[in-house]
Amino acid sequence: MPGVEVKEIFSGHIKExxxxxxxxxxxxxxxxxSANKHITVEDLFNIVKKKHPEIGYATVHRNLKLMCESGxxxxxxxxxxxxxxxxxxxxxxxxxxxxxxCGKFIEVNDEKIEKLQVKLAEENDFQPVxxxxxxxxxxxxxx
Amino acid sequence: MPGVEVKEIFSGHIKExxxxxxxxxxxxxxxxxSANKHITVEDLFNIVKKKHPEIGYATVHRNLKLMCESGxxxxxxxxxxxxxxxxxxxxxxxxxxxxxxCGKFIEVNDEKIEKLQVKLAEENDFQPVxxxxxxxxxxxxxx
DNA sequence: GGGTTTATTGATAATGAATATCATTATTGT
DNA sequence: ACAATAATGATATTCATTATCAATAAACCC
Ligand SMILES: [Mn+2]
Ligand SMILES: [Mn+2]
Ligand SMILES: [Zn+2]
Ligand SMILES: [Zn+2]
Numbered sequence: 438m439p440g441v442e443v444k445e446i447f448s449g450h451i452k453e454x455x456x457x458x459x460x461x462x463x464x465x466x467x468x469x470x471s472a473n474k475h476i477t478v479e480d481l482f483n484i485v486k487k488k489h490p491e492i493g494y495a496t497v498h499r500n501l502k503l504m505c506e507s508g509x510x511x512x513x514x515x516x517x518x519x520x521x522x523x524x525x526x527x528x529x530x531x532x533x534x535x536x537x538x539c540g541k542f543i544e545v546n547d548e549k550i551e552k553l554q555v556k557l558a559e560e561n562d563f564q565p566v567x568x569x570x571x572x573x574x575x576x577x578x579x580x
Numbered sequence: 581m582p583g584v585e586v587k588e589i590f591s592g593h594i595k596e597x598x599x600x601x602x603x604x605x606x607x608x609x610x611x612x613x614s615a616n617k618h619i620t621v622e623d624l625f626n627i628v629k630k631k632h633p634e635i636g637y638a639t640v641h642r643n644l645k646l647m648c649e650s651g652x653x654x655x656x657x658x659x660x661x662x663x664x665x666x667x668x669x670x671x672x673x674x675x676x677x678x679x680x681x682c683g684k685f686i687e688v689n690d691e692k693i694e695k696l697q698v699k700l701a702e703e704n705d706f707q708p709v710x711x712x713x714x715x716x717x718x719x720x721x722x723x
Numbered sequence: 724g725g726g727t728t729t730a731t732t733g734a735t736a737a738t739g740a741a742t743a744t745c746a747t748t749a750t751t752g753t
Numbered sequence: 754a755c756a757a758t759a760a761t762g763a764t765a766t767t768c769a770t771t772a773t774c775a776a777t778a779a780a781c782c783c
Contacts, residue, residue, distance in 0.1 A: 455759085456759070456760085457749085457750050457751065457758090457759055457760065458750080458751095459749075459750075459759090459760060459761080460749090461760080461761070461762095462760090478740090478741090479740095491761095491762085492761085492762080493761070493762040493763065494762085494763090495742085495743095495761075495762060495763080495764090496760080496761055496762065498741075498742080499742095499760085499761085502742095514659065514660070516657065517657070517739095517740090517769090517770080518740095519739090519740065519741095520740085520741085534700075534701060534704055534706045534708075536706075537709060543704050543706060545700055545704060547696060547700045549692075549696055550693055550696045550697065550700065553690060553692055553693045553696070554693065554713075554715055557677075557688055557690045557693065557715070558677060558715050558717060561677055561686050561688060562719070562720040563677045563679075563686060563715070563717055563718070563719055563720070564717045564718045564723045565677075565715050565716070565717040566680060566716050566717040566718070567715075567716050567717075568713065568714060568715040568716060569712065569713070569714045569716075570697075570711065570712070570713045571711060571712045572697055572700070572701050572706070572708050572710075572711040573708070573709050573710050573711060573712075574701060574706055574707045574708040574709040574710075575706070575707045575709070576705070576706055577705040577706070580707045598730085599730070599731085600729090600730055600731070600778085600779045600780065601779075601780095602730090602731065602732080602778080602779070603778095604731080604732070605731090621769090621770090622769095634732095634733085635732085635733080636732070636733040636734065637733085637734090638732075638733060638734080638735090638771085638772095639731080639732055639733065641770075641771080642731085642732090642771095645771095660740085660741075660768090660769085661769090662768090662769065662770095663769085663770085
């Protein structure tokens with residue numbers, strides 16, 4: 438039963454906020470959990486549409502946003518292209534290596550860098566909350 | 581004579597590419613050099629407009645882009661807000677601390693982080709070209 | 724200088740992603 | 754079942770960015 442816990446968390450968040458559980462939310466969340474990470478609204482909409490052509494783009498968009506609010510998902514914006522969403526729950530924080538040729542995303546994490554970032558912020562009287570590190574270049578296949 | 585060298589570089593780039601030097605380019609470049617860093621197209625357009633109301637928004641936009649192509653300027657995109665442009669020439673590479681409250685940009689650089697990024701990329705068979713590190717949080721005044 | 728070529732300009736339109744609107748539908752608590 | 758109201762889905766709007774195009778003006782040649 439993959440994703441059961443995630444579904445409960447989402448459902449819980451919805452109740453807490455006085456929102457309502459709907460058939461569409463369930464369908465969209467399940468599709469999101471089954472799909473690739475780094476999916477756009479449009480991608481997810483197209484997947485959902487296959488089995489549920491009655492569900493609209495706006496609903497997919499709204500629910501992805503809601504998943505972000507609930508902490509389940511995270512929105513990633515790269516340049517001017519469409520925002521991508523990835524499942525956050527159950528995944529450690531990570532940054533991305535992004536191939537300039539094929540668009541591949543490689544997830545990485547480096548504790549030393551993370552710690553140095555905090556130190557760097559503090560040295561500048563700055564209280565860090567979150568950060569974004571993206572390294573652009575060429576992946577193994579494309580170099 | 582601040583900016584003389586920059587102007588020559590821009591002018592040189594224009595000739596190399598078979599483009600043309602214009603009155604507007606000169607005015608826009610000078611305004612950019614005199615203005616704050618981290619300026620938007622609209623900001624620069626409004627500055628230029630004061631003395632030169634005949635110069636259009638599109639021309640300011642195109643020339644900021646051209647400055648980027650020539651390596652003089654750099655475009656910074658934060659979230660979905662308007663792109664900002666900063667003078668690159670004569671400034672070392674740096675990253676930004678960005679205040680979530682007042683929007684302040686603090687320029688920082690950390691050699692250790694820079695080196696670890698290269699190492700991290702290489703460990704993933706990835707050839708790094710450029711990167712973007714943004715730390716969001718609260719500045720001294722806003723924390 | 725005069726003439727020719729064509730890059731540039733400026734006003735405006737087009738684009739595209741994200742979000743807002745709103746009448747209708749569906750969920751929740753009673 | 755009922756009332757209240759959140760959610761939906763189709764569509765419109767927003768907003769930054771980029772494209773279009775007729776008019777203008779650099780740059781080069783003579
Ligand atoms: Mn990180
Ligand atoms: Mn850096
Ligand atoms: Zn690649
Ligand atoms: Zn601040």
